[in-house]
Amino acid sequence: MVQAVQRAVQILRELASTGPRLGVTELADRLGVAKPTVHALLRTLEAEGLVVQDRDSSKYQLGPDLVSLGNAYLDTQELRTRSLTWADQLATRAGEAVWVAVLTGDHVLVVHHAFRPEGAVQILEVGASIPWNTCALGKAIVAFAPAAEREALLATQQAVLTGASITDPRELARQLEEILRTGYAIEDQESAIGDAGIAAPVFDRSGEVVGAIGIVGPVERLLAETARQDLAVAVRETARNLSRDLGAPRGSSRRAIA
CATH class of the missing domain: 1.10.10.10 (Winged helix-like DNA-binding domain superfamily/Winged helix DNA-binding domain)
Known part of the structure; x- marks a missing residue:
């Protein structure tokens, strides 16, 4: 070095x-x-x-000049390039903003942001870096990551962004097992008070998880009993379609993509 x-x-x-x-x-x-x-x-x-x-x-x-370097990275990010259409379709279907992210160290990096369809003022979040344990995107990726990587991330000190952020490795491990079973992750005000997220993992042609796609928005809309399940289905279907667009073979997620 x-x-x-x-x-x-x-x-x-x-x-x-x-x-x-x-x-x-x-x-x-x-x-x-x-x-x-x-x-x-x-x-x-x-x-x-x-x-x-x-x-x-x-x-x-x-x-x-760092902006140019960052944009060059985004332009060569295949997940971002392939996700543009799928993210827009999901935003229209769900009526919420959609983020696409990759895991970098113990944070997720937002590489694409599709605005929610309504015309209210929205802030572009591309480039945002969020601790993996505080967001649905991060938990969706880590749940399907190789066992050694998952265990290493669980063994580190977890970030705290709100009073709802989960730091107990046993509780996080339990959530990751649930994500493996259902194929999607939930975030309930763990990175920002009042916000929630629902995300699912995305896989590439090698069958490995390369990122996640998910919706973000007010907790009262995303996690309401009448909407939560339908939104989870929409996110999971979009992640499956995006994965196949990246060349992922059937069964890549072992449970979510098949």
């Missing part, structure tokens, strides 16, 4: 998670690296457009 590259990445992550602006001294303290080293790395990142320096405070923040 190249140490300079690793430290440069750590700087970008610190600015992304702790920013928006940090000075050389703050970054040096966070990384445990000498200030001249951090300053040299920042100057290099600045020259490449990955960070910019605020003129008034002399502190650094993320640069505009």
Whole structure:
């Protein structure tokens, strides 16, 4: 591993998670690296457009060229490309917003967001990163992940975003078993108060889980007794169709896609 590259990445992550602006001294303290080293790395990142320096405070923040890199990643993400039509159809059918996500570490990254059909103002959530244990998308993916990966994620300290976030590994394991049985996951105000989600896993041509697709919206609409089951069926059917569009063989999910 190249140490300079690793430290440069750590700087970008610190600015992304702790920013928006940090000075050389703050970054040096966070990384445990000498200030001249951090300053040299920042100057290099600045020259490449990955960070910019605020003129008034002399502190650094993320640069505009990161947007191009992020968009390039999304453009090459086959799951996102294949999901565009299916997500729009699900949003129309459910009358709710639809997110498509992949697992990165212990978070899910939203790679596509189809707005709900109504004309109210909505915020694009592409690029949002959410702890896996707090959302239906994350639980749908982890439930069908390889056993070693699933156990490793259950063994780590779980994130807390609301009072409803689940951190008990035994309860999470129980939920994952239920997801394996039903083929879909439920989120009940675990990442944001008042919001809920219903998601199902998506598989590729190798038969491995590559992400999830799901609806998000107000808990009173998604989890109402009269709507919950119908929405779950719609999400699961869409995930099955998207999986087959990606070339997934029948039976990939062992229980949900067959």
